[in-house]
Amino acid sequence: MLNLLTSTQIRQADSHTISKDQISSIDLMETAAVAFTDIFTNQYPQKSTSISIYCGTGNNGGDGLAIARQLKQRGYSAISVKIARFTDKASPEFDANLKRLAEVDVAPVEIKNDNFEGENAVVVIDALLGTGLSRPVEGYYRxxxxxxxxxxxxxxxxxxxxxxxxxxxxxxxxxxxxxDLTITFQLPKINFFFPESGAAINRFEIADIGLDEEFLAGQDSHFKLIRREDVQKILRPRKQFSHKGTFGHGLIVAGSDQTMGAALLCAEACMQTGAGLTTACIPPQGLAGLNARIPEIMAIIRERSFTFTDLEKYNAIAAGPGLGYSEETVKLIKDMVLKSQVPLVIDADALNMLSQRLEWLKKLPDYSILTPHMKEFDRLFGQHNTWWGRVETAKKKAAENQLIIVLKNRYTFIVMPDGKVCINPTGSPSMSTGGMGDVLTGMIVSFLAQGYEPKDAAILGTYIHGYCGENYPGYICPPSALVKNIPIKISEIMGENWL
Structure with a gap:
């Protein structure tokens, strides 16, 4: 997985690369400017586009001056540069690039107060302040x-x-x-994946500037970005002479009279993700719907025939989607928490039961997986005002209780018991519809049933779930459509290795 680093660590990587490769900092800045310009010109290929570049006097501003020169040299004809000269200080790299800019006949305008002129450019390049900022912006910069x-x-x-x-x-x-677009150098910044970043970053692209990969990978970081190659390494091809018993038996405890759809989505996702056998533990009113929609799924009627002596035959168990809050379901979840010998996947109504009985957390089998969205998480662990706070709490609770917490959002945080936070990059706003979480729960429990380690099951389920949704050819991706896509997309990710 890709190490995500703090701004201090990235500056250390800059210094290490300069020393190892025996280059100057101005040469590294030039490499960054070229990488930025390559992406920018691909996004804005029309060379008559009017572009204003706003530069501070630090290294971010130095980048902006180098980018202005690159654009001019590539034939962009409507370039203006404006320097925010709010201090007498300037970095050596800024001064060097200011001299180089004069060579291509671009005369910058200096801004020394808050009397800003009207701006008519179609595109503005923001190179005012970089990662060295240590406090909120005030004064003229604000x-x-x-x-x-x-x-x-x-x-x-x-x-x-x-x-x-x-x-x-x-x-x-x-x-x-x-x-509208941030072109970031070498690595996405940690906070790019937090929902509060949405006001500042509509989307981002990564420009490789050649920092030492071994140094980056060797840095200590709790935050990791899941990549496709990571998922490819975890997924196992199906061997000759495999049979349904090879791929485990998953139990889905879900559904109530009004919410059988959640149970159906969860159970079908388990089956489509590859569990050899799937059983749905449902109320009697759901049996006809289950048989009609997914005849491959076996059923246990909760009120008639479910006993916990049966738990031993299941390789993995998920509970919660559409389950409801009856006295019977509360007792069922309590018994499951106390008696299960395999890690559980706890979602939806089962999570809300846990939030009212926090003593159950300590009794869950080690490496059980909780899959809360924001409101469910706050019910469990208290109200939070920021997502950074939620992730910090998740790290603490995962370690205390030896749990894996899948904190769902546009970029889902998978928090491990050792404090590592694996960020899932896949997914799409088209997936913002009821039932998506039920599908994810079914996928994770399926991988558990197939014998994957809990941490790998959480990574696989989350990544592939998002991958199925982001590749759906429509404005909205209904959960029932995503489920049908799962085996196709798993094969696509694996490539030739799926055979």
């Missing part, structure tokens, strides 16, 4: 950021939006550029 956010131009930020906090709590009141 005024300039607020001015730029009001103009109709598209804004493309260099490395990060100016004023953005790369790690730790994101202050919603902080002045930060609202970028």
């Amino acid at each position: 005024a300039l950021i607020e001015f730029l956010n009001k103009i109709p131009a598209k804004i493309v930020s260099v490395d990060i939006p100016s004023g953005f906090c790369c790690e730790d709590h994101i202050d919603p009141k902080a002045a930060v550029i609202h970028s």
